[in-house]
Amino acid sequence: MPAPLTGPAFGSYRTDEVAWLLTDLSAVDLEADAASREAAIQAGRAHYAESLPVEYQPDPAYQALYDTILAGSAARLAEAVGAVTELVLAERGPEVVLASLARAGTPIGILMRRWARRFHDRDLPHYAVSIVRARGIDEVALRWLAAHHDPAGVVFVDGWTGKGAIAKELTAALDGVRAAGGPAFSDDLAVLADPGHCVRTFGTRDDFLIASACLNSTVSGLVSRTVLNRELIGPGDFHGAKFYAEFADRDVSRGFLDAVSARFDDVVDRVRAQAPALAASDRAVTFAGWAAVEEIRVRYGIDSVNFVKPGVGEATRVLLRRVPWKILVREPDHPDHEHLRLLAADRGVPVEVVPDLAYSCVGLVRRVGAETGEG
DSSP, rough: OOOOBBBBTTTSOOTTTTTEEEEEEEEEEEEEOHHHHHHHHHHTTSSSGEEEOOOOOHHHHHHHHHHHHHHHHHHHHHHHHHHHEEEEEEEEOOEEEEEETTTTTTHHHHHHHHHHHHHHOOOOOEEEEEOOOOOOOOEHHHHHHHSSSGGEEEEEEEEOOOSSSHHHHHHHHHHHHHHHOOOOOOOOOEEEOOOTOOSSEEEEEEEOOOOGGGGGGGGGTTBOOOOOOOOOOOOOOOOOOOOGGGGGGOOOHHHHHHHHHHHHHHHHHHHHHHHHHHHHHOOOOOOEEEEEHHHHHHTTTTTGGGGGSSSHHHHHHHHHHHHHEEEEEETTTGGGGHHHHHHHHTTTOOEEEEETOOEEEEEEEEEEEEESSSS
């Protein structure tokens, strides 16, 4: 099997903080502008994971806003990291192996690893693996994990849930691997925020802004989103990704980690005091967010739920990577949405206030070629 990739040869994270179970595609030209890429995907000529969007590079005003957001939210992030890590260690034992879903899950996995080391003296192995909607999880990476660790101890990690598409994808993929006689992994996905009620292991179910959602590779170890292109990835290869070493002067990946972990000591007492209540709370998986998304789809005449991206993290991705139609917000001036308002204004995207919205905000992707709604 292929060997994992580590920094500094691949990615800007420290070698000990994550090993990427990915194929290095840094030398391959995979980027396309948002409009042409979106048109190909919506027409069925391409899958979103076969190429990459051009990496959005923030202007000084947006970068300064990110810095302000991180400073103001670091303690809240630290508390959510502590809550989910304590829950994982209590329920899965001290010998867990973290497998973050690249790339949004990777900084979260590193923070969970730092929490476990700081307060439990545990050096948890941490890997980043690829999962692709409608294509499943990287089965070569699963075989690698099973060859080096007990599958029962592997905990998959992501940043947040939206409507639950990735949680469902993970369950279906792992069930398929098990049914085919492969290793048995748990689909109990651990996330910082679960506003869609899609998982049972979370730090909070509040739809709050996780600062790393505001940027792309420059807050994710300079690594692209993952790629599954059969012209480049063979049956024995990990899924691929690019290392954008050329963006090193803009990289804030370690700064994000350090800002959040610097607040661990401030929140640890509160996390420990609240841990029993979180563990005993109603953590049922209802996918309530999916029903809310379906209602929005019908209300706005949208063809597919894939064009409805709920939650602040997903709405941010719509503005950074896709062709946005509009942004729906529950409150006109919510502080977690300042970056959305800035991005929307910059791209000429309308922001509509919907007081009965189930999430704090929702991003709608434009049907390419449509003058108004998605239908």
